[in-house]
Amino acid sequence: MPGTGPVTRSTLRQQIADALRDEVLAGRLRPGRAFTVKEIADQYGVSATPVREALVDLSAQGILEADQHRGFRVPEYSLADYRSMLEARGLVTEGMFRALTAGHPAFATPAGDPRTAAALATVRRRGEEAARAAAAGDLTVLIGYDLRFWRELSALFGNPHLGDFLDRLRVRSWVCAVQHLLRLPELRGRLWAGHPDLVDALARRDAQAARAVVAAANAHALTLLEELAAG
Missing domain, CATH: 1.20.120 (Four Helix Bundle (Hemerythrin (Met), subunit A))
Incomplete structure (x- = not known):
């Protein structure tokens, strides 16, 4: 997630959301794939807060959905x-x-x-x-x-x-x-x-x-x- 200026929590949140959205749209994150905030935070080497905010944003857009047992997952649309x-x-x-x-x-x-x-x-x-x-x-x-x-x-x-x-x-x-x-x-x-x-x-x-x-x-x-x- 390269940037040209200081990375604030807000921009980091958007960068993570954009990256995950691209993964879903490219089919690299398959339907039903579940993950936790910690998994994504570890993957990108960032703190949990911007990751959680990004995942909540993507859930509001229907790109992800909240899973009470695993955190979040890619929805399976019919x-x-x-x-x-x-x-x-x-x-x-x-x-x-x-x-x-x-x-x-x-x-x-x-x-x-x-x-x-x-x-x-x-x-x-x-x-x-x-x-x-x-x-x-x-x-x-x-x-x-x-x-x-x-x-x-x-x-x-x-x-x-x-x-x-x-x-x-x-x-x-x-x-x-x-x-x-x-x-x-x-x-x-x-x-x-x-x-x-x-x-x-x-x-x-x-x-x-x-x-x-x-x-x-x-x-x-x-x-x-x-x-x-x-x-």
Whole structure:
């Protein structure tokens, strides 16, 4: 956990939380894996306090869950959990798309407005990187760019609470999806790569097309996970 300045308890807490989140999202901490505060503190060579705080933070996000016998463990999410997460995400994105059609300030400027164009260009770059990672079957890179893509896209709507809520939902749904996707020996060509299509739809102020892109992404992921669970 390298840093460029003094490491305070607060930054150490965040560094530990980020490192453990990455381990879960990469599938290196498997579902059901349990551990204590002491184990993690010993692993990172730090005191128990920032570790406990980091683990509590991750539990609040649904990345870990408290285990009264072992301390904390990686949750085992079902397909029913995943469907519920998709439904919750859909309610949030539907609100975003309704705001788009209602003339939300982020999209109410002329199509050629440099501020809007610059913001969408940044989101597009994340989407293109996500699409490349998906095509290559690089799940870890895809997850990183997908989360950044949606954080930056949500920021266009100017509501940090909406962005934070959607980010937590997407992280949690990735935690669930990874548990199934790692059963595939080869992910190349199996992952959804349509992020740039969503940016195109938003650039055109076409909420209906944006809804269709998100629906296609959700259907693709759910179908793949259902196949894996069945086979």
